[in-house]
Amino acid sequence: MARERRPTLDTVAREVGVSRATVSNAYNRPDQLSASLRERIITTAAALGYAGPDPVARSLATRSGGAVAFMLGSRLSAAFSDPALSIVLDSLSDTLDAERSLLLMPGVDGGPRRESVTRAHADVAVAYSLPDDSAALAEVRKRGLPLVVIDQPVVSGSAMVDVADRAGAALAASHVVALGHREVGVLAFALHPDDRSGPASEARIGSSRFRITRERMAGYLSVLDAPPVWETPGSLREGGREGAHWLLRQVPRPTALLCMSDELALGALRAAHDLGLRVPDDLSVVGFDDTPAAHWADPPLTTIHQDLAAKGRIAAELAISLLDGARPGPARTLPTTLVERASTAAR
Amino acid sequence: MARERRPTLDTVAREVGVSRATVSNAYNRPDQLSASLRERIITTAAALGYAGPDPVARSLATRSGGAVAFMLGSRLSAAFSDPALSIVLDSLSDTLDAERSLLLMPGVDGGPRRESVTRAHADVAVAYSLPDDSAALAEVRKRGLPLVVIDQPVVSGSAMVDVADRAGAALAASHVVALGHREVGVLAFALHPDDRSGPASEARIGSSRFRITRERMAGYLSVLDAPPVWETPGSLREGGREGAHWLLRQVPRPTALLCMSDELALGALRAAHDLGLRVPDDLSVVGFDDTPAAHWADPPLTTIHQDLAAKGRIAAELAISLLDGARPGPARTLPTTLVERASTAAR
DNA sequence: TTGTAGGCGTTATCAG
DNA sequence: CTGATAACGCCTACAA
Numbered sequence: 001m002a003r004e005r006r007p008t009l010d011t012v013a014r015e016v017g018v019s020r021a022t023v024s025n026a027y028n029r030p031d032q033l034s035a036s037l038r039e040r041i042i043t044t045a046a047a048l049g050y051a052g053p054d055p056v057a058r059s060l061a062t063r064s065g066g067a068v069a070f071m072l073g074s075r076l077s078a079a080f081s082d083p084a085l086s087i088v089l090d091s092l093s094d095t096l097d098a099e100r101s102l103l104l105m106p107g108v109d110g111g112p113r114r115e116s117v118t119r120a121h122a123d124v125a126v127a128y129s130l131p132d133d134s135a136a137l138a139e140v141r142k143r144g145l146p147l148v149v150i151d152q153p154v155v156s157g158s159a160m161v162d163v164a165d166r167a168g169a170a171l172a173a174s175h176v177v178a179l180g181h182r183e184v185g186v187l188a189f190a191l192h193p194d195d196r197s198g199p200a201s202e203a204r205i206g207s208s209r210f211r212i213t214r215e216r217m218a219g220y221l222s223v224l225d226a227p228p229v230w231e232t233p234g235s236l237r238e239g240g241r242e243g244a245h246w247l248l249r250q251v252p253r254p255t256a257l258l259c260m261s262d263e264l265a266l267g268a269l270r271a272a273h274d275l276g277l278r279v280p281d282d283l284s285v286v287g288f289d290d291t292p293a294a295h296w297a298d299p300p301l302t303t304i305h306q307d308l309a310a311k312g313r314i315a316a317e318l319a320i321s322l323l324d325g326a327r328p329g330p331a332r333t334l335p336t337t338l339v340e341r342a343s344t345a346a347r
Numbered sequence: 348m349a350r351e352r353r354p355t356l357d358t359v360a361r362e363v364g365v366s367r368a369t370v371s372n373a374y375n376r377p378d379q380l381s382a383s384l385r386e387r388i389i390t391t392a393a394a395l396g397y398a399g400p401d402p403v404a405r406s407l408a409t410r411s412g413g414a415v416a417f418m419l420g421s422r423l424s425a426a427f428s429d430p431a432l433s434i435v436l437d438s439l440s441d442t443l444d445a446e447r448s449l450l451l452m453p454g455v456d457g458g459p460r461r462e463s464v465t466r467a468h469a470d471v472a473v474a475y476s477l478p479d480d481s482a483a484l485a486e487v488r489k490r491g492l493p494l495v496v497i498d499q500p501v502v503s504g505s506a507m508v509d510v511a512d513r514a515g516a517a518l519a520a521s522h523v524v525a526l527g528h529r530e531v532g533v534l535a536f537a538l539h540p541d542d543r544s545g546p547a548s549e550a551r552i553g554s555s556r557f558r559i560t561r562e563r564m565a566g567y568l569s570v571l572d573a574p575p576v577w578e579t580p581g582s583l584r585e586g587g588r589e590g591a592h593w594l595l596r597q598v599p600r601p602t603a604l605l606c607m608s609d610e611l612a613l614g615a616l617r618a619a620h621d622l623g624l625r626v627p628d629d630l631s632v633v634g635f636d637d638t639p640a641a642h643w644a645d646p647p648l649t650t651i652h653q654d655l656a657a658k659g660r661i662a663a664e665l666a667i668s669l670l671d672g673a674r675p676g677p678a679r680t681l682p683t684t685l686v687e688r689a690s691t692a693a694r
Numbered sequence: 695t696t697g698t699a700g701g702c703g704t705t706a707t708c709a710g
Numbered sequence: 711c712t713g714a715t716a717a718c719g720c721c722t723a724c725a726a
Contacts, residue, residue, distance in 0.1 A: 025711090052489075057705090060404050061718055076433065077433055090424035118402070381695070408719080
C-alpha cells in the first residue's frame with residue numbers, strides 16, 4: 001500500500017508560485033514577508049495537506065532540536081514506582097525549554113542499551129543513577145553528546161548534580177545511635193545491577209557499582225560497625241518489607257532500621273506491623289529522601305531530607321547550559337538534613 | 348568557543364580513500380564489503396573521532412527511525428503516581444522494537460502542547476486518556492502521524508485499545524447493591540481538565556470530556572440512582588481520602604463507596620480509618636484496576652480487574668503495525684472482571 | 695566489492 | 711520583502 005508522497009515545502013512553494021525560502025519564512029519568520037502573502041501560503045498549505053516543516057529535516061538543517069535523553073538504570077516499572085525519581089523527572093521536564101521533549105530510555109541491565117543511545121535523536125543526555133561502567137555512558141561519550149549526570153560519579157567532561165548522600169546517611173546513623181540504639185540493621189538498594197536480593201556480603205558491599213548505594217552505605221558505616229545489611233533491587237515497598245522481615249529475625253534483633261529510601265522504610269513499617277512490633281516503641285525506622293509519603297506514613301517517618309525537585313531543576317538547567325555551549329562546572333551538591341518525625345525514639 | 352566541526356561520513360571516506368557509500372555500508376551492511384576494508388574503515392573512523400552515522404540525518408534519508416510519542420493528559424508527577432499508567436507504559440516500552448525509543452510528552456492542560464507535537468521526532472503517536480478535544484490530537488492528525496489511542500474515543504483513522512469500563516463499573520455497582528447496600532457514594536476521576544476537586548454536579552457529570560470517567564460513571568449510574576459524587580483530578584490517594592471524608596459526611600451516610608481507581612479506594616480506606624470506621628463492617632469499598640497495591644491493601648481490596656500489561660502490549664503492537672503500513676482495525680476491547688476480596692461485605 | 699549520482703526536506707546566506 | 715544557491719549528513723539504486 002504505497003503511501004502517497006506527502007507534500008513538502010517545495011510543493012507548496014510551487015503551488016503558490018513563490019520560492020521554498022519564502023514558504024519556509026512563512027513558518028519560521030512571519031515578519032520577513034507580507035501578512036497577505038503569508039496568509040496565502042498557509043491557506044494553500046492547508047489545502048494541500050501540508051503539515052508544516054518536517055521536524056527531522058529541520059533538525060538536520062539546524063543541527064539541533066532533538067530531545068533530551070533521560071537514561072535510566074532500570075525498567076520503567078521500577079522507575080515509576082520510585083517516587084523520588086518521579087519528582088526529579090517531573091521538575092526536570094517542567095524546567096526544560098518548551099520546545100525540548102523528553103526521550104525516556106529505560107535500562108535493561110543497569111542502563112539503556114548501547115544501540116538505543118546510538119540512534120537516539122537527542123542533543124544532550126541526562127544519566128540518572130546508572131552503574132559506573134554503563135555501556136550507555138560510553139556511547140554517549142563516543143557520540144560526543146553533552147552529558148549531565150545525577151547521583152553518579154563524574155564522567156569526565158560532564159556536568160553533575162548530586163546530594164550529600166554520605167553525610168545524610170551518617171546523620172541517620174548518628175541519630176539512632178544517639179537515641180541509644182546499639183543493634184542497627186540496614187536496608188540497602190542494589191549493590192550491583194544483577195537483580196539480586198538478600199543479605200549482602202562485605203565483598204559485595206565493598207565493590208558496589210552504584211555510587212548512591214556506595215555513598216549512603218559509607219555514611220552508615222562511618223558510624224556503625226558491621227551492621228547486618230539486606231540488599232534489594234529497586235526501591236520497592238515490598239522489597240523493604242521482605243528485607244525488614246529478615247533483619248528482624250537476626251539475633252540480637254535490631255532495635256533500629258536504617259533504610260536507603262522512604263519506600264523501603266515504608267516496607268519496614270509494614271513488616272513491623274506484620275510482626276506485631278510497635279514503631280517507634282519496639283523499633284525505630286529511618287528513611288531517606290523525604291518524599292511526600294514520609295509525611296503521611298503511620299507513624300510519620302523520620303527521614304533524611306533532600307530537595308528532589310531542585311535536583312531535577314538543576315539537572316535541566318545544566319543540560320540547557322551545556323546546549324548553549326557552556327562548559328561543565330564543578331559538581332552541584334545539594335545538602336541533606338535530618339527530619340525527625342515519629343518513627344524513631346530512644347530505646 | 349567554536350565547537351570544531353565534527354567528522355562526517357565524508358571525512359572518513361576521504362581519509363580511508365573510499366567513497367561515502369562504502370563507509371555507509373561499513374556501518375549498515377557489513378556483508379557488502381570485505382571484512383578487512385570494513386575493519387580499516389571502523390578503525391580510522393574511531394581515530395578520527397567519528398561516532399557513526401548521525402541519527403537525524405539517517406532518519407531524514409530513511410524517513411523513519413524516530414521514536415514513538417506517548418502523549419499524557421497530565422504532568423509527569425501525576426502520571427508517575429498512577430500505578431495503572433506505570434504498568435501500561437512499562438509493558439508498552441517493553442514491547443516496542445529495540446530500536447524505537449519512547450518520547451514522553453507530558454500534558455499541561457489536558458494534553459501535550461500543540462507545539463511540542465509539531466516538533467516531535469516521532470513517527471507514531473500513542474494517546475493515553477486525553478480529553479476528547481485535545482489540541483495535541485488535532486496536531487497529530489494534521490501531521491498525519493499514525494495514532495493509537497488508549498482509553499479514549501476513536502479518533503477517525505486511529506487504532507484503539509480500551510477496556511470494558513462501563514461493564515466493569517456496572518459490575519462494581521451491582522456487587523454492592525447485591526450485598527444490600529442502598530446508600531452508595533462515588534469517588535470519580537476528573538470530569539474536565541480543569542483541576543477541580545469537589546462534589547460533582549449533574550451538569551458536570553453529563554458533559555465530561557474524559558471518556559474513561561464518562562464510561563465508568565455510566566456503568567455506576569446504570570445501577571445506581573443519583574449517588575453523591577466527588578470528583579478529584581488525577582488518581583491520587585490523598586485525593587481519594589479527601590473525597591471519602593466528604594462522602595462520609597453526607598446524610599444518610601453511604602455504606603459503600605465505589606472508586607474509579609485502586610489508588611482512590613486506598614485513600615477511601617485511609618479516610619475510613621481516620622473516622623474510626625471499620626472496613627468492611629461499617630463501610631464497603633470497591634476499587635478499579637486491580638493494581639498490585641489492591642492485593643496488599645489492608646483489608647485487601649475488592650476491585651474491578653483489567654489487564655493493564657496487556658493494554659500496554661497491545662498498544663505497542665498496534666503502533667508497530669501502523670508503522671508497517673497496516674490500517675487500523677476495529678477497537679480492541681479488553682474485558683473487566685470483579686475480584687472479590689475483603690473490603691466489601693453484606694450490610 | 696566499490697563508486698557515482700541523486701535524493702531526503704529544511705534552513706541560511708546573500709543578492710536583488 | 712523575495713528568491714537563488716549552497717549546505718546539513720546520510721541512504722540507495724544502479725552502474726562499474
